[in-house]
Amino acid sequence: MAVTDFPTKAAGVVRDDLAVWQRLNVTGFLVSGLVGGAGERVVGEDYVDADGARYLPMLVQPLLVLEASGEKLRTVRRRAGERGVPIAIYTTELFATGRDEENRAAVRSVPTEDLDLVGIGLRAPHRDAPATQGHRPVLVAVTHRNPIRVVLALRTHDLVDLELQQLV
Secondary structure (H helix, E strand, O other), rough: OHHHHEEEEEEEEEEOOEEEOHHHHHHHHHHHHHHHHHOOOOOOOOOEEEOOOOOOOOOOOOOOOOOOEEHHHHHHHHHHOOOOEEEEEEEHHHHHHHHHHHHHHHOOOOOOHHOEOOOEEEEEEEEOOOHHHHHOOOOOOOOOOOOOOOOEEEEOOHHHHHOHHHHH
């Protein structure tokens, strides 16, 4: 299925100056926020292999992972707020905490405009797209050879191509 086959788009935008382990860590936490904040079923059924072994379910729609500067993350946060799009956030301070309560306290101690954002997760309705864009191939970020050292990510200008331009 293509991204456009779903009524919403799910995306994680991660700051472009993070270490690889930080990017992966932030992405994982942002996905948990998208799943936890969804008002509808976003996780599919369990996976079962040919021998009957069960595996946990996954998201039913593609997740776009993009990277952006800190300034662009602040713009996305501001525009999402203006449009009433709920977001998940990850701030620099969360790298130093180890528990959920500490994470929330760290965010609560900083005014909105001063948050040092390193990642934003969002799930928003599609904008009406021309019919010619309805069959665009899905963009998937994949690794080449060494999955830890080579991480391909989309840049913020790709948000426009993926019809998330209202947040850029």
